[in-house]
Amino acid sequence: MSAVTVLLYVVGVLIAAVAFVLSIALHEVGHLVPAKLFKVRVRQYMVGFGRTIFSRRRGETEYGLKAVPLGGYVAMVGMYPPAKGEAPSVDSTGLFQQAVTETRSQEDLHSQPGDEDRAFYKLPVYKRLIIMLGGPFMNLVIAVVCIAVLIMGFGREAPTTQISTVNECVIQVEADAEQAQQTRTRCTEADTEAPAHAAGLEPGDRVVSINGQEVGSWEELTTIIREQGNREVPLVYERDGQETTTTITPLLTERPVMDDNGDAVVEGGQYVLQEVGFIGVSPRFDLVPQPVTEVPGAVWDALSNVAGVLWRLPVNVWNTAVSTVTDAPRDPNGPMSVVGVGRISGEVATTDQLNLREKSATLVGLIGSVNMALFAFNLLPLLPLDGGHVAGALWEKLRRSFAKLTGRKDPGPFDPLKLLPLTYVVVGCFLVMTVVLVLADIIEPVRLF
Known part of the structure; x- marks a missing residue:
């Protein structure tokens, strides 16, 4: 060291x-x-x-x-x-x-x-x-x-429009969640080439627009891709500071439905699948500033x-x-x-x-x-912690109020x-x-x- x-x-x-x-x-x-x-x-x-x-x-x-x-x-x-x-x-x-x-x-x-x-x-x-x-x-x-x-x-760490990985092929997703964890990761000759790989995309590229629509987030990009299954669309990406235009045809295939947290939805041990457009890329994650409205939820999660x-x-x-x-x-x-x-x-x-x-x-x-x-x-609510003194004061208030209500003698202050x-x-x-x-x-x- x-x-x-x-x-x-x-x-x-x-x-x-x-x-x-x-x-x-x-x-x-x-x-x-x-x-x-x-x-x-x-x-x-x-x-x-x-x-x-x-x-x-x-x-x-x-x-x-x-x-x-x-x-x-x-x-x-x-x-x-x-x-x-x-x-x-x-x-x-x-x-x-x-x-x-x-x-x-x-x-x-x-x-x-x-x-x-x-x-x-x-x-x-x-x-x-x-x-x-x-x-x-x-x-x-x-x-x-x-x-x-x-x-x-x-x-917060969030997906950006910059590409982290590009799949060489499209591997069929198993509906059974347990089996899906053991799904192979290597391509075979029988697998279809991933659209992103066929279009020449590489890790590090940043997607600028697709189908004529500028994208500012990964969510916007995936929404457009999912809607363009089996349709050839133009895609603009940036590499080393220069923009390049290519065409890409998202493959219409069954993929897991994602929840609001980006996790695959599982019901009865089975992935919930839907047919959507898929190109075979994953995003790079980066720290993205969030609005003040996100703070209360983050505080609640931490608490x-x-x-x-x-x-x-x-x-x-x-x-x-x-x-x-x-x-x-x-x-x-x-x-x-x-x-x-x-x-x-x-x-x-x-x-x-x-x-x-x-x-x-x-x-x-x-x-x-x-x-x-x-x-x-x-x-x-344990002494000597602050919560213990708080609990004692509340107990004092309760018993004094009860004594006053029932006409009994004041029991006096709480003694820790x-x-x-x-x-x-x-x-x-x-x-x-x-x-x-x-x-x-x-x-x-x-x-x-």
Whole structure:
């Protein structure tokens, strides 16, 4: 590996690392800004965990960076409501009760006169929801921006009017989908010469017009060809900057019906066939900028993919662990750690299979995918994630409304510390998952090339 390759790989990894840290920082800004607007006293805004590397106080808030930038937090006064009644003695409590008491005591140490009216738990439920959803919302905004840049700026991979391959002959398509996968690919003397080959078309040619109609997309070209079965029509193509006119006779033959995604329609294990004109060429795919109307659908697709991964997260992590210690292949669409994201970013930076534009598009898409994952992951209704606090606030609103409706005593605010044992279990599971994914990304990494 040359020094230039190593340098490019390091640059790719650094891009991923900086993008990840900035995503975390902006996630925490999403919590910080509404908390400040609602007059909650914010003690700390920190990116990372562990030992503090750098910090500076501005007003009543300490802003800083910690040693392990795998997360962050905004420490607000009054995250936990005071305990009801007199706290039991330490001797009479269990392990988790001692942890609850110590956690509440640590928060009390940071309280100051005047904090009574600036505590987080005293806010109306809707304000607490805005604060807790602000973080995931920032990740969603970043993901949407990345997807918009990807779709409208770089474009989606789509077929162009430039020819990629020219078939020498026309091979009959088997109606049975399973048999069709085993269809021969070599021509025989009994096969009909493909019309494109007979007309002299070559890979790299760009079709300008056919039957007197200019074509601006592969869809327009195929529509015209399909309608001209067994009819001789003029075709203009461009090769090496010069236009040439030839004639071509699309062969009327049975071909599979395609759906909106360009996939062959299969019913009952059989291809749905129709007689259409066919010339025997395939297009070159390139990044084609799309209109803004394509962005919402792309965002929904990305969110659906991430939601599917999260829904199967325990199974996916288990399968990843199995593929790490066995010969089973790793699912390239499964979960990965920040180590895996960094490796992919470095691989994209060093590959010679992509040009600079395609590399930039891939990295933008990677950043968008990471933020979409952060958005969806943080909405899981589990403490200590944002979704856990959101679920707690909604539960508080529900039980208070029910108590008011039935004339019962106000049950008071939701206390996250009552679920501390479950929180420990969730944190433990997340730590195990992180270790599994990091080891997998080191031992059996996902590779793009």
